[in-house]
Amino acid sequence: MKQITIILCLLFAGYYSFSQEKTEFGITAEGSRFMPHRKEYPGSNNHDWATKNGFGTGIGVYASHNLFRRVSADIGLAYRYKQMQQHYSVYTGSDDPVTGYSVSVQGWDKLPMHYVVVPIHLKMLLSKSFFIRGGIESTWLTNYEVVNEKPEFNWVIGLGSQKYKLKWSLNYIRGFKEQGFGDKTIEADGHYKGSINRNNMLQLQLSYPIGQLKF
Numbered sequence: 259m260k261q262i263t264i265i266l267c268l269l270f271a272g273y274y275s276f277s278q279e280k281t282e283f284g285i286t287a288e289g290s291r292f293m294p295h296r297k298e299y300p301g302s303n304n305h306d307w308a309t310k311n312g313f314g315t316g317i318g319v320y321a322s323h324n325l326f327r328r329v330s331a332d333i334g335l336a337y338r339y340k341q342m343q344q345h346y347s348v349y350t351g352s353d354d355p356v357t358g359y360s361v362s363v364q365g366w367d368k369l370p371m372h373y374v375v376v377p378i379h380l381k382m383l384l385s386k387s388f389f390i391r392g393g394i395e396s397t398w399l400t401n402y403e404v405v406n407e408k409p410e411f412n413w414v415i416g417l418g419s420q421k422y423k424l425k426w427s428l429n430y431i432r433g434f435k436e437q438g439f440g441d442k443t444i445e446a447d448g449h450y451k452g453s454i455n456r457n458n459m460l461q462l463q464l465s466y467p468i469g470q471l472k473f
Contacts, residue, residue: 282322284467290314290431292340294455309455310366312342318375320465328383338373338397342455348448363447371439372401379414387421395431399439402452406438412457425465433457 292312318336325331347364379393396409411434418427433456440452 280323280470280472282467282470284320284322284465284469286316286318286320286334286336286463286465288314288316288318288336288338288461288463290316290340290459290461292342293458293460294342294453295458296436296453296455307453308345309453310343312340314338314340314459314461316373316375320377322381325380330381332377332379332381334375334377336375336377338375340371340373340459342369342371342453343367344369344453346449365447367451369451369453370401371399374398374400377414381418383420388417388419389427391416391418391427391429399437402439403442404438404440404452407435410437410457411435416461416463418463423467427463427465429461429463431457431459431461 290313292314294309294311296307296309316336316338318334320332320334322330322332343366345364345366347362349362375395375397377393377395379391381389381391383389392415393413395412395414397412398409399405412431413434414429414431416427416429418425436454436456438452438454440450442450444450
């Protein structure tokens with residue numbers, strides 16, 4: 259019910275924003291630092307599930323329209339790629355004959371993530387050159403067999419400049435809740451590739467207008 263409500267709000271905002279006279283269309287590109295946040299669960303060995311920060315990149319399209327004198331709204335459709343690493347440890351079922359400690363296989367999984375992203379933002383001008391923005395993203399993770407949040411929702415806040423035709427913004431993106439994903443196929447050493455973490459990103463986004471249309 260919560261997801262349905264959010265989606266309806268997004269659709270209403272999009273309809274209200276873009277049923278006006280003139281709408282700007284453009285392309286976007288992004289680069290990001292992905293810093294997955296994992297909750298520590300009591301009684302678990304969180305070292306065996308440690309994560310390393312990764313990177314992200316993406317490309318998309320957007321439509322934007324002025325709502326008031328200093329406020330505008332935009333909606334987009336984008337592809338986003340993220341990558342992270344997660345440590346794993348698998349008990350082999352035997353003990354070391356010398357030390358008596360259990361023997362385990364350890365390593366780091368590289369976890370690529372491919373997303374379809376639908377962002378909706380509100381932007382307010384602070385001056386002729388600078389603006390603040392905030393909004394929400396709905397994202398669909400497409401390349402894992404098991405995904406517990408479909409879609410996954412993030413909130414976004416940022417600061418940017420529109421002094422030139424090529425606009426930029428520096429944004430902080432955070433998931434509303436943890437996302438779990440993984441493969442059903444077991445690896446040769448006995449573990450499954452996957453992770454449970456909360457999205458946490460610092461993003462640099464560029465946008466460039468390519469035209470305007472009247473409706």
